[in-house]
Amino acid sequence: MASATLRRRLHHGDVDGRKYERYDATTDSDTLSEPLLGSSSSNDSKAVYNEERTLEDIWEEERKKQQSHWTLIFSQLIAQWAQWIAKVVFGSGSLFGRFLSLPHIGSGGRLLPPPLSLLQEERLRNIKRRIEIPFDGSRMEHQDALRQLWRLAYPQRELPPLKSELWKEMGWQGTDPSTDFRGGGYVSLENLIFFAKTYPESFQRLLHKQDGTRAEWEYPFAVAGINISFMLAQMLDLQSGKPSTVAGIRFLEFLEEDEMAFDNLYCIAFQMMDAQWLAKRASYMEFNEVLKSTRTQLERELALDDVSSIRDLPAFNLLYKK
Numbered sequence: 158m159a160s161a162t163l164r165r166r167l168h169h170g171d172v173d174g175r176k177y178e179r180y181d182a183t184t185d186s187d188t189l190s191e192p193l194l195g196s197s198s199s200n201d202s203k204a205v206y207n208e209e210r211t212l213e214d215i216w217e218e219e220r221k222k223q224q225s226h227w228t229l230i231f232s233q234l235i236a237q238w239a240q241w242i243a244k245v246v247f248g249s250g251s252l253f254g255r256f257l258s259l260p261h262i263g264s265g266g267r268l269l270p271p272p273l274s275l276l277q278e279e280r281l282r283n284i285k286r287r288i289e290i291p292f293d294g295s296r297m298e299h300q301d302a303l304r305q306l307w308r309l310a311y312p313q314r315e316l317p318p319l320k321s322e323l324w325k326e327m328g329w330q331g332t333d334p335s336t337d338f339r340g341g342g343y344v345s346l347e348n349l350i351f352f353a354k355t356y357p358e359s360f361q362r363l364l365h366k367q368d369g370t371r372a373e374w375e376y377p378f379a380v381a382g383i384n385i386s387f388m389l390a391q392m393l394d395l396q397s398g399k400p401s402t403v404a405g406i407r408f409l410e411f412l413e414e415d416e417m418a419f420d421n422l423y424c425i426a427f428q429m430m431d432a433q434w435l436a437k438r439a440s441y442m443e444f445n446e447v448l449k450s451t452r453t454q455l456e457r458e459l460a461l462d463d464v465s466s467i468r469d470l471p472a473f474n475l476l477y478k479k
Contacts, residue, residue, distance in 0.1 A: 271406075273409060280416055287343070288344045288390050292342055292343045293343075294333070299335075299343060300319060302343075303319060303346065306327075306350050309357075319334070319335075327378060328364075328377035328379035328381065330377060330380055337379070338383060345382060345385075348385075349382045351420040351424070352427065355420075356477075359477070363378060369435035370435070370438075371435075372439065374440045374441040375441065376441060376444050376447075381427075381430065382427060384448060388426070392405075393419070395419075403459065404455070404456045407460070407464065425470060425472050426455055428472065428475040429451050429455060430447060432475060433450050434447050
């Protein structure tokens with residue numbers, strides 16, 4: 158037998174942790190195949206061919222498995238994203254819903270309120286009518302309202318005449334309360350009555366100045382209430398056709414759920430004003446400054462994103478403090 162130099166090459170394919178090997182033997186003159194198993198030279202070529210096909214099939218099967226695996230992962234991710242987007246867009250308090258209700262900028266830089274429901278329109282008309290009614294001391298209805306306020310403020314005391322020095326104890330500037338209403342109108346008396354009936358403990362605390370260390374020259378309770386009504390109507394832009402301030406538009410949202418939103422805001426503003434008064438250690442001559450600070454704070458709270466009702470306002474809790 159002629160001498161020949163045999164060169165062997167070992168090929169490895171690592172598939173699923175199993176190792177496949179094939180030796181190729183070559184001589185200088187011929188190319189020979191040496192199978193791992195079997196001794197028949199006539200089947201060598203066929204054996205190698207079958208083995209190579211088996212490796213290709215295995216690799217193809219593995220490739221398909223990997224493709225299916227990643228397809229499943231991507232489909233799961235897409236499903237999760239779809240669920241998240243659905244919650245954001247259509248869920249309660251959704252970004253989409255908020256976007257639809259957001260005011261838009263109109264001419265002159267004023268905000269355009271979103272469309273109002275019939276209920277909001279009706280309640281807005283009602284509060285507009287209320288703030289346009291001036292106090293009239295000659296009307297029996299208005300006189301009776303003053304008497305009702307006294308009974309709520311001092312349930313154990315005798316009702317005084319409509320002109321009496323005793324009215325000064327409630328914080329009216331003169332003996333005749335009807336002269337103090339001015340721009341506040343009849344709605345300011347309604348606000349005081351609502352405050353006394355709805356939040357009696359808070360009303361009594363402010364009336365009798367029971368919270369904190371008080372000034373020697375305190376603000377007059379009743380007249381302060383009239384000023385708060387006037388401030389609130391201005392802040393909410395209720396004298397215009399439709400409110401176009403941030404606070405005013407938020408107030409329109411409150412009207413959908415709360416017919417007495419204006420009166421409830423009044424009570425919060427009054428309690429907030431007293432808290433500002435104490436924090437500033439203010440005295441009578443600083444009342445206007447305190448009222449401006451109160452308006453600023455209330456506007457800031459009305460602009461908070463997570464406020465959707467009167468009860469969401471941080472200052473609402475002041476009405477129930479002990």
